[in-house]
Amino acid sequence: MRLIRGTVIHSIAFGEIQLVEDGGLVYDNNGTIQQIYDFSKQATSPEFLAQFKQVDDFRGKLIIPGFVDAHCHAPQYVFTGTGMDLPLLEWLQKYTFPCEAKFANEEFARFAYEKSIQRHLKCGTTFASYFATIHNSACKILVEVINQVGQRAFVGKVSMDRNSPDFYIEDTQEGGEQAEEFVQFVLQQTETGKKFLEDLELVAKKVSPANEECGSPLKKIRTVSGSDVETTIVVKNNNCSSSAGLPPKVRSVSLD
Numbered sequence: 001m002r003l004i005r006g007t008v009i010h011s012i013a014f015g016e017i018q019l020v021e022d023g024g025l026v027y028d029n030n031g032t033i034q035q036i037y038d039f040s041k042q043a044t045s046p047e048f049l050a051q052f053k054q055v056d057d058f059r060g061k062l063i064i065p066g067f068v069d070a071h072c073h074a075p076q077y078v079f080t081g082t083g084m085d086l087p088l089l090e091w092l093q094k095y096t097f098p099c100e101a102k103f104a105n106e107e108f109a110r111f112a113y114e115k116s117i118q119r120h121l122k123c124g125t126t127f128a129s130y131f132a133t134i135h136n137s138a139c140k141i142l143v144e145v146i147n148q149v150g151q152r153a154f155v156g157k158v159s160m161d162r163n164s165p166d167f168y169i170e171d172t173q174e175g176g177e178q179a180e181e182f183v184q185f186v187l188q189q190t191e192t193g194k195k196f197l198e199d200l201e202l203v204a205k206k207v208s209p210a211n212e213e214c215g216s217p218l219k220k221i222r223t224v225s226g227s228d229v230e231t232t233i234v235v236k237n238n239n240c241s242s243s244a245g246l247p248p249k250v251r252s253v254s255l256d
């Protein structure tokens with residue numbers, strides 16, 4: 001067991017915050033929190049402290065849960081703070097697409113993603129939902145980098161077959177296959193993911209043994225769950241017209 005001592009602020013239920021002024025976070029060797037200790041209410045004998053392999057004393061500082069970033073474009077860290085002069089669609093054309101296109105180069109992708117993920121962690125983001133680029137090789141590098149530092153994350157490959165320049169676009173069929181391959185790659189990373197793939201295989205066979213639609217993970221998910229997997233995010237009003245032309249089955253979520 002290990003202990004970090006300091007002022008602990010955490011949520012014990014939805015809408016409820018607890019502040020332990022002279023607190024301690026007790027965690028095991030796997031990093032799992034076992035207890036929040038209150039030094040003002042509980043005994044602090046030398047025997048108590050002796051049970052910990054490591055004691056980090058941060059009294060006078062705050063200990064808070066890690067931040068969760070629900071929408072984050074990992075490659076765009078490269079040009080953070082620039083291009084604030086343009087509305088979204090023009091900004092994408094001038095800054096974002098040329099930068100994201102560079103992630104076709106694996107060396108550049110690794111360099112940029114290492115910087116991006118380290119910066120996120122340094123700012124306290126311990127869980128993030130990352131968007132990458134259209135390149136499978138770079139998406140896999142992003143997964144590797146996240147695994148190396150032990151951050152928790154969702155990673156999504158960008159699928160883009162329209163509204164972007166010639167140098168940063170993918171063929172619909174090929175892009176779909178790449179997306180499926182990436183889902184497979186991510187699921188193979190963990191035991192839970194592998195189990196999910198196995199279950200999917202079994203269920204898909206039962207649902208439709210001779211259905212060609214069951215040939216790949218995304219198609220299987222679609223077949224088994226009976227739902228589409230595409231989602232379009234409409235970020236700003238001036239983006240609505242470009243999403244309006246999409247097939248009616250594609251669902252939209254507005255974050256405006």
Ligand SMILES: [Zn+2]
Pocket residue numbers: 071073
């Ligand atoms: Zn976004």
